[in-house]
Amino acid sequence: MREYDKHIIEQFLGVEVLQLELTYKYMKATFYEGNKTFSVKDTEVKEPAAGEVRIKVAYCGVCGTDVHIYHGMMDKRVSIPQIIGHEMSGEVDAVGAGVEGYAVGEKVVVRPLDNRKEKASDKGFSHIIEELKFIGIDSEGAMQQYWNVPAFTLHKLPAETDLKKAALIEPLSVACHDVSRGRLKAGETAVVLGGGPIGLLVAMVAKSVGAQVIISEVNENRIAKAKDLGFDAVSPIKENLVEYVKGKTEGRLADVVFEVAGVQPALDIMTEVAGIRGRIVMVAIHGEAKPISLFKFFWKELELIGARVYEPADYEQAIKLIVNSDLPFETIITATEPLTNIQGLFEQIDSNPEGMKYLLNCQE
Amino acid sequence: MREYDKHIIEQFLGVEVLQLELTYKYMKATFYEGNKTFSVKDTEVKEPAAGEVRIKVAYCGVCGTDVHIYHGMMDKRVSIPQIIGHEMSGEVDAVGAGVEGYAVGEKVVVRPLDNRKEKASDKGFSHIIEELKFIGIDSEGAMQQYWNVPAFTLHKLPAETDLKKAALIEPLSVACHDVSRGRLKAGETAVVLGGGPIGLLVAMVAKSVGAQVIISEVNENRIAKAKDLGFDAVSPIKENLVEYVKGKTEGRLADVVFEVAGVQPALDIMTEVAGIRGRIVMVAIHGEAKPISLFKFFWKELELIGARVYEPADYEQAIKLIVNSDLPFETIITATEPLTNIQGLFEQIDSNPEGMKYLLNCQE
Numbered sequence: 001m002r003e004y005d006k007h008i009i010e011q012f013l014g015v016e017v018l019q020l021e022l023t024y025k026y027m028k029a030t031f032y033e034g035n036k037t038f039s040v041k042d043t044e045v046k047e048p049a050a051g052e053v054r055i056k057v058a059y060c061g062v063c064g065t066d067v068h069i070y071h072g073m074m075d076k077r078v079s080i081p082q083i084i085g086h087e088m089s090g091e092v093d094a095v096g097a098g099v100e101g102y103a104v105g106e107k108v109v110v111r112p113l114d115n116r117k118e119k120a121s122d123k124g125f126s127h128i129i130e131e132l133k134f135i136g137i138d139s140e141g142a143m144q145q146y147w148n149v150p151a152f153t154l155h156k157l158p159a160e161t162d163l164k165k166a167a168l169i170e171p172l173s174v175a176c177h178d179v180s181r182g183r184l185k186a187g188e189t190a191v192v193l194g195g196g197p198i199g200l201l202v203a204m205v206a207k208s209v210g211a212q213v214i215i216s217e218v219n220e221n222r223i224a225k226a227k228d229l230g231f232d233a234v235s236p237i238k239e240n241l242v243e244y245v246k247g248k249t250e251g252r253l254a255d256v257v258f259e260v261a262g263v264q265p266a267l268d269i270m271t272e273v274a275g276i277r278g279r280i281v282m283v284a285i286h287g288e289a290k291p292i293s294l295f296k297f298f299w300k301e302l303e304l305i306g307a308r309v310y311e312p313a314d315y316e317q318a319i320k321l322i323v324n325s326d327l328p329f330e331t332i333i334t335a336t337e338p339l340t341n342i343q344g345l346f347e348q349i350d351s352n353p354e355g356m357k358y359l360l361n362c363q364e
Numbered sequence: 365m366r367e368y369d370k371h372i373i374e375q376f377l378g379v380e381v382l383q384l385e386l387t388y389k390y391m392k393a394t395f396y397e398g399n400k401t402f403s404v405k406d407t408e409v410k411e412p413a414a415g416e417v418r419i420k421v422a423y424c425g426v427c428g429t430d431v432h433i434y435h436g437m438m439d440k441r442v443s444i445p446q447i448i449g450h451e452m453s454g455e456v457d458a459v460g461a462g463v464e465g466y467a468v469g470e471k472v473v474v475r476p477l478d479n480r481k482e483k484a485s486d487k488g489f490s491h492i493i494e495e496l497k498f499i500g501i502d503s504e505g506a507m508q509q510y511w512n513v514p515a516f517t518l519h520k521l522p523a524e525t526d527l528k529k530a531a532l533i534e535p536l537s538v539a540c541h542d543v544s545r546g547r548l549k550a551g552e553t554a555v556v557l558g559g560g561p562i563g564l565l566v567a568m569v570a571k572s573v574g575a576q577v578i579i580s581e582v583n584e585n586r587i588a589k590a591k592d593l594g595f596d597a598v599s600p601i602k603e604n605l606v607e608y609v610k611g612k613t614e615g616r617l618a619d620v621v622f623e624v625a626g627v628q629p630a631l632d633i634m635t636e637v638a639g640i641r642g643r644i645v646m647v648a649i650h651g652e653a654k655p656i657s658l659f660k661f662f663w664k665e666l667e668l669i670g671a672r673v674y675e676p677a678d679y680e681q682a683i684k685l686i687v688n689s690d691l692p693f694e695t696i697i698t699a700t701e702p703l704t705n706i707q708g709l710f711e712q713i714d715s716n717p718e719g720m721k722y723l724l725n726c727q728e
Contacts, residue, residue, distance in 0.1 A: 119615070120614065120615075120616075121613075121614060121615035121616045121617075121639070121640075122640055123616060123639065123640055123641065125640050125641050125665070128640055128641075128663070128664065128665055129640070130640070181665070249485075250484065250485060251483070251484075251485035252484075252485045252487060253485075267658075268653075275485070275487070276485075276486055276487055276489050276492055276493070276494070277487065277489050277492075282658055282661050282662055285658075285659065285662055286658040286659060286662075287659060288659075289632075289655035289656055289657045289658070290655060290656065290658055291653035291654060291655050291656075292653055292654065292655075292656045292658075293653045294631075294646055294649075294650035294653070294654055294656075294670075295649065295650060295651060295652075296670075297646050297668060297669075297670035298646060298649055298650075298670050298671070298672050299492070299670070299672060300492065300670065300672075301489070301492055301545070301669075301670040301671060301672055302670045303667055303668065303669050303670065304661060304667065304668035305661075305665075305667050306658075306660075306661035306662050306663070306664065306665040306666045306667065307662070307665060308662050308663060308664075308665055
C-alpha cells in the first residue's frame with residue numbers, strides 16, 4: 001500500500017482506506033523556481049525509457065550544492081524550473097526495456113554521474129570526464145516521489161539497509177573518495193580541517209581505515225559534537241594546531257591533511273601541519289585562485305591532491321560502511337522533513353549555520 | 365704529475381720541470397667573502413678524518429644556489445668566508461680511517477646531503493630530513509682543489525667517464541628526481557615550463573623515459589637552442605600553449621607538467637595545460653605564497669608534487685645517462701673557467717642571462 005496515495009485519497013474521500021490497489025499516474029515533485037523558491041506540484045509519473053529504471057525515492061539529502069542552487073548561485077547551470085537533489089535512497093519501482101539484473105522492490109542508491117559522453121582523451125577517468133553531466137544539477141534530480149535514471153547509475157543495497165541512513169551514501173562516497181585519493185593507511189595520522197558534515201564523514205572514513213584522526217574546527221558546538229562522536233577535536237584559534245599535532249605524532253605531523261574548511265587560514269595552515277611527504281587532499285571547492293606556500297611543497301615534498309565526486313569503488317565502500325560498520329553516521333542528520341515542506345527545509349538550513357545534514361522524506 | 369703544482373714551481377724557479385715528485389701540503393681554494401666577492405687562497409690540504417674521503421676535484425659547476433650566495437641572498441645561512449660549490453666530479457685522492465670500498469684514483473661524484481641527524485619523525489625520507497645539512501652551503505664545498513667529504517656521500521663512476529660531463533651529474537640527478545616524482549611514463553606527454561638549464565635537463569630525462577616532450581619558453585634564443593637539441597619548443601606568448609598541447613595530444617593535454625620557470629604566468633598556465641588527473645611537479649622555488657587555481661585541482665583531480673634534491677637512485681640514474689646515453693647533456697655547458705678565475709666566472713654569469721651551465725676546472 002502506498003501510504004502517500006492512501007493519505008491523499010482518504011483526504012479527498014473523507015473515509016479511511018483499508019486497502020488500496022491503484023495504477024497511479026501522478027506524484028508530488030518539487031521544483032526550484034529561482035529566487036530562493038521551491039514549488040511542489042502534481043506531475044505525471046513517467047514510464048522508464050529503454051535502459052532506465054524508475055525509483056521510488058525514499059529519502060533525499062540536501063547537498064551544499066543544492067543550497068548553492070537555492071541561493072541562485074547556479075542559475076546559469078540549472079534549467080529553471082528544475083527538480084534537483086542527488087543524495088538519495090530508494091527502491092526499484094519499474095524497469096525499462098533492456099535493463100537486466102534489477103527487480104521491483106530492490107533497494108538502491110544512484111551514483112549521479114552521467115558519463116555517456118566519455119572520450120579517449122578522458123584517459124579512462126570515467127567519473128571526471130570533460131563532458132560529465134551531474135544528474136540532479138545538469139538534469140532532473142531526486143527531490144520527487146518517483147525518479148527515472150539510467151540503470152548504469154545504480155548500486156544495489158542489501159535488503160536489511162535502513163533507507164534513511166542510506167541517503168548518506170552519496171556524501172559518504174565523497175568522503176571515501178577523499179580518503180582514497182589521500183592514500184591514507186592504518187597507523188597514519190589524518191588532520192581534518194573543518195568539522196562540518198563532510199569533515200565529520202571524512203573523519204569517520206579515516207577512522208575506519210585505522211588512522212589516527214584530529215579534527216580542527218573553529219565552531220565550539222561543532223567541536224563538542226566531534227568530541228561526542230569520540231574524535232580528537234581542537235580549535236586552531238585557541239591552540240597552536242601545528243604544536244598540537246606534533247605532540248600527538250611524536251613530531252611526525254600529519255601524514256594526510258583534508259582541507260574541508262574552504263577558507264584562507266586553512267590553506268595557510270595545511271602546509272604547516274603536514275609532515276615530510278605529507279599529502280594534502282583538497283576537498284573544499286575554492287572558486288578563485290588562492291595563495292599557497294609552494295615553498296613548503298618544495299621543502300617537505302608535499303603533495304596537493306584534487307578530489308572530485310567518486311568512483312564506483314567509493315560507492316561500494318560507502319555502502320559497506322553504512323550497512324556493516326557501527327560508526328555513528330546517522331548522528332550527522334540534523335532534521336528530516338516531508339518532501340512537501342522543501343521550502344521550509346531550505347529556510348531552516350539558512351537559519352541554522354550549525355546544522356549538519358538535512359533530509360527530505362520523499363514519500364511524505 | 366700535478367700540472368698545477370708543476371706550473372707554480374716552474375714560475376717560482378724559472379725553469380721547466382720535466383718530472384715532479386711532491387708531497388704537497390698546500391692547494392688553491394676559493395672563498396665567498398660576501399659582497400659579490402670571491403678570494404682565491406693557498407690553503408692546507410687536510411688529511412681525511414675517519415669516515416671521510418679526500419677528493420681531487422676535477423670540475424665544479426655553478427648552481428643557481430651558488431649565484432644566490434654570490435648575490436648575498438644567503439649570507440645568513442653560509443659562514444663567510446666560505447668555500448661553496450657542490451656540482452662536482454673528481455677522483456679519490458686519499459681515504460680516511462674506517463672507509464672501505466674506495467681506492468685512490470677512482471672517479472666519483474658527491475651527493476652533497478648530510479643526513480646524519482635523521483630522526484624517526486623523518487619517516488625514512490633521508491634526503492629531506494628536518495635537520496638536513498647541504499654540503500657546499502651549510503658546510504665547506506667543492507670549489508677547491510681537494511675536498512674532504514663523508515664517504516657515504518660518494519657515488520662511483522665507471523673508469524671511462526668524462527669528468528667534465530660528470531660535473532652535470534648533480535643537476536641531472538635533480539632532473540631525474542623531478543621526473544621520478546612526476547611518475548612520468550613512456551607514451552605520456554610532459555610539458556616543461558621554462559627552457560633554462562634545469563628545464564632542458566628535465567626535458568632530456570623525460571625524453572629518456574619515452575615521453576613526448578614540449579618545452580614552453582619565452583626567450584627566443586633558448587627556444588632555438590631547445591629546437592637544436594631536437595625538442596618541440598614553443599613560446600607561450602606567441603602561441604596559445606593550451607591549444608598547442610591539445611593539438612599534439614589528441615585533446616589529452618599534459619600528463620605531467622614541470623614548473624621550472626618560477627614566474628606567476630607559469631603558475632597560471634600549469635593548471636590549464638594539465639589534462640585530467642595530470643601531475644604538476646613544482647621544480648622552481650617560489651619563496652612567497654602564490655595564487656593557484658585550486659578549482660582546477662578539484663575539477664580535473666590534478667596533483668601538485670613537491671620535489672627537492674634527489675635520492676640515491678636518482679644519482680645512479682643520472683650516472684647511467686651521463687655515461688651510457690647519447691643525449692647531448694654537454695651542450696648545456698656555456699663556458700669553463702679555471703678555479704682561479706672564479707670571480708670572473710660569476711661576473712660572466714651575471715652579465716649573460718642567456719647562459720646555461722658554467723663550470724670551474726678545479727685543477728687549473
